[in-house]
Amino acid sequence: MKRSCQKPQFLLPAAVVAVLASALCFTGCGAKPESSKGNLSNLPTASVRIQTVQSTPRAITEEVVGTVRAKLHATLEAKLSGRIGKLPLVLGQRVKAGELVARLDAAEINARLDQAEASLEQAERDWKRVSALFEQQAVTRAEYDAAQSRNRVAKGAAAEAKAMMSYMEIVAPFDGVVTKKWADVGDLAAPGKPLIAIEDPSALQLEADVPQAIAPHVQRDARLAARVDGVSGELTGTVSEIAPAADSVSRTFRVKVDLSEQPGLSSGQFARLLVPVGESNSLRVPVSAVVQRGQLEIVFVVANQHAHLHLVKTGKRVGDEMEILSGLHAGDAVVVEGAAQLTDGQPVGAK
Numbered sequence: 001m002k003r004s005c006q007k008p009q010f011l012l013p014a015a016v017v018a019v020l021a022s023a024l025c026f027t028g029c030g031a032k033p034e035s036s037k038g039n040l041s042n043l044p045t046a047s048v049r050i051q052t053v054q055s056t057p058r059a060i061t062e063e064v065v066g067t068v069r070a071k072l073h074a075t076l077e078a079k080l081s082g083r084i085g086k087l088p089l090v091l092g093q094r095v096k097a098g099e100l101v102a103r104l105d106a107a108e109i110n111a112r113l114d115q116a117e118a119s120l121e122q123a124e125r126d127w128k129r130v131s132a133l134f135e136q137q138a139v140t141r142a143e144y145d146a147a148q149s150r151n152r153v154a155k156g157a158a159a160e161a162k163a164m165m166s167y168m169e170i171v172a173p174f175d176g177v178v179t180k181k182w183a184d185v186g187d188l189a190a191p192g193k194p195l196i197a198i199e200d201p202s203a204l205q206l207e208a209d210v211p212q213a214i215a216p217h218v219q220r221d222a223r224l225a226a227r228v229d230g231v232s233g234e235l236t237g238t239v240s241e242i243a244p245a246a247d248s249v250s251r252t253f254r255v256k257v258d259l260s261e262q263p264g265l266s267s268g269q270f271a272r273l274l275v276p277v278g279e280s281n282s283l284r285v286p287v288s289a290v291v292q293r294g295q296l297e298i299v300f301v302v303a304n305q306h307a308h309l310h311l312v313k314t315g316k317r318v319g320d321e322m323e324i325l326s327g328l329h330a331g332d333a334v335v336v337e338g339a340a341q342l343t344d345g346q347p348v349g350a351k
Contacts, residue, residue: 045347049337050302053283055330058323060278061225066208068228068259068269070199072174078189079167082106087185089196095172102183102195104168113161116154123147123154176200179267199267204259206237208273209252217277218242218255225274226257231264234274234319283328284321289336290314299328300335300342307335309344 082104089101130147133139180197189195206226210218218224220242226235237257246253257273259265290312291298297314300307312327328334335342342348 043343043346045349046307046338046342047351048300048302048307048335048339048342048348049351050333050348051286051289051336053285053324053328053330053332053334055281055283057279058282058284058318059276060280061274061276062214063227064208064210064214064255064273064275066206066226066271066273068204068265068267068271069207070176070201070267071203071205071258072176073179073197073199073267074173074176075180075194075197076101076170076173077192077194078102078104078170079191080104080106080109080164081188081190082109082168084183084185084187084189084195087183087195089178089181091178091181093178095176095178095198097172097174099172100169101172101198102170102189104170104189106168109161109164109168113158113165116158116161120151120154120158123151127151170195172198174198174200201266202261204261204265204267205240206257206259206271206273208255208257208271209247209250210255210273210275212246212251212253214275214277215242215246215253215255217275218253224257224276226259226271227274228265228269228271230269231262235259235262235265282315283324283330284318285324285328285334286336287317287320287322289334289339290322291339299324300339300344300348301328302333302335302348305347305349307339307342307344307346307348 083106084102085105086103087101089095095101127147127150130139130144134141134144176198177200178196179199181195183189183193183195206228218239220239222239223236224239226237228235237259239255240258241254241256243254255273285299289299291300297312299310299312301310302308310327313325315323315325317323335348337351
């Protein structure tokens with residue numbers, strides 16, 4: 001009988017296999033860094049502008065939602081009931097103080113005025129006649145006083161009728177612009193029923209309800225920054241009013257900030273008031289220093305006349321500067337002009 005000779009089989013542990021695979025991988029890739037360095041050595045020297053990163057104090061702010069409104073605004077109503085006979089204004093039209101807004105047709109007011117004036121004429125004639133007779137002692141003192149009282153009552157009734165006649169014409173209380181219109185010619189006007197709204201667009205302010213937790217940081221006459229949708233950049237205004245008591249429901253204080261006139265700024269716009277609540281040091285670089293490549297934000301730091309790529313995390317943009325939360329240190333020399341065309345490790349020269 002023949003014996004078959006079989007070689008013993010040895011199974012390598014999984015950990016050993018993993019180590020050998022890693023070694024082979026590193027051995028196969030060992031030549032790549034050399035070729036990469038060779039490629040970088042052939043890169044031309046880029047002319048860039050360099051700036052040293054400095055740690056600067058930054059105000060910590062809380063955003064409070066608000067609305068831009070006109071400081072001077074009015075809703076005009078009729079003081080008496082009547083049919084609107086004339087309303088010459090349209091939305092957006094500018095008006096001057098004292099300009100006619102609406103005229104009512106109320107025939108009964110005219111009739112009342114005629115009646116009051118006729119009564120006044122009769123009362124004045126009676127009083128003059130009684131006065132003459134009283135001087136001649138032809139009438140008693142009581143008759144004289146009664147005639148004088150009737151004359152005064154007639155004068156008051158005539159003055160009241162004239163005042164009601166003046167209410168038939170509604171005029172603009174100040175220079176402004178028509179922003180709303182609830183009625184038109186032929187509609188019935190009545191006390192408490194709005195006709196039009198007028199506001200002065202030259203003086204605007206931001207109204208915001210500041211939570212009571214940060215309300216102590218807002219002081220009268222303080223300068224605060226604000227952002228308004230549709231207006232580029234930040235606006236700066238002065239705190240003109242602060243409510244002395246908090247709203248019992250929202251626990252907020254109404255704050256009004258006067259804004260300077262800016263292109264694109266109008267009442268009704270959505271705004272955010274920036275309330276400073278503290279201060280901290282932060283690193284900032286010009287916006288041009290941050291390069292966006294895909295989902296990554298990078299900055300090139302110059303060391304030994306070579307540009308080195310640094311991944312950074314940015315924060316808020318403040319004017320022309322970008323806040324850097326991580327990836328840089330104070331004292332780093334960063335490329336602020338020409339960074340978009342650089343390659344990691346490329347030689348650079350300052351302009």
